[in-house]
Amino acid sequence: MPELPEVETTRRGLAPHLEGRRITSVLLRRPDLRWPIPRAIKRQLPQQQILAVRRRAKYLLIDTEPGSALLHLGMSGVLRVLAPSTPLGAHDHVDIGLDSGQVLRFTDPRRFGCLLWQAAGSTHELLAGLGPEPLTADFDGDYLFDLSRKRKAPVKTFLMDQSVVVGVGNIYVAEALFRAGIAPTRAAGSVGRERYERLATAVKDILAHAIHRGGTTLRDFLNADGAPGYFEQELFVYGREGEACKTCGRRLRGDRLGNRATAWCGHCQR
């Protein structure tokens, strides 16, 4: 479930339970995630106080004095704060014990997620090449227009490139392109300045709205909930290939772009 809004919702849900707490234990049940969990996680985290829980792109950072735990949820990762007595699932890979008596549990069936270490004062190389946050002023139509000149890749692929802008995944890119009236197949370099202005605005509006909705659904991280679906009723194109366009009624087209399912309206999006 993790694009930017889901990660941000997770961050907001976790922060009140983590910030100011001291880590009492680190239990690695299955260290072979996308990358092996480095020794520093087990060596450095215990006894440290959690100073802040931050987000950069789709990564979460749990700050302590010697450094930060860097987490990515991949496709299927979930983080919850639970009572230690909560029954263990098959894919509960990490428990971080807190002095509140609760545990932060990382669950990830597909193991595309990761838990890495970023020493204080340094920037992990995974974060080094990332583009701007979409909800900041750095990201706007002019930025996209300038960067896209001579780019031949589809505008959808361009926008999902985390070195262009972070946090936009397969769902929200489809929705943003629909709202901006741009066909996802169009070459990034062939989209004009004005249309990029609309696209940047659409990305911001949709992400902000999804965060707002997510915040109301996933607020309680003490309970094993997890099932999102909150945005589902509001999707115009994602996952709706073959169904009727909610605007013009025509049948939505579908194709694969960069190995990702893509749906759009051939009439409303040019």
Place this chain on the structure above:
DNA sequence: CTCTTAACCTGGACGC
């Protein structure tokens, strides 16, 4: 550089 493709891994949905 830019772009495309395959790969990582598990589980759920679907067709037979």
Place this chain on the structure above:
DNA sequence: TGCGTCCAGGTTAAGA
């Protein structure tokens, strides 16, 4: 009920 196939909200490594 069982089995094969395809698909999934992400990202990187490798190759063209």
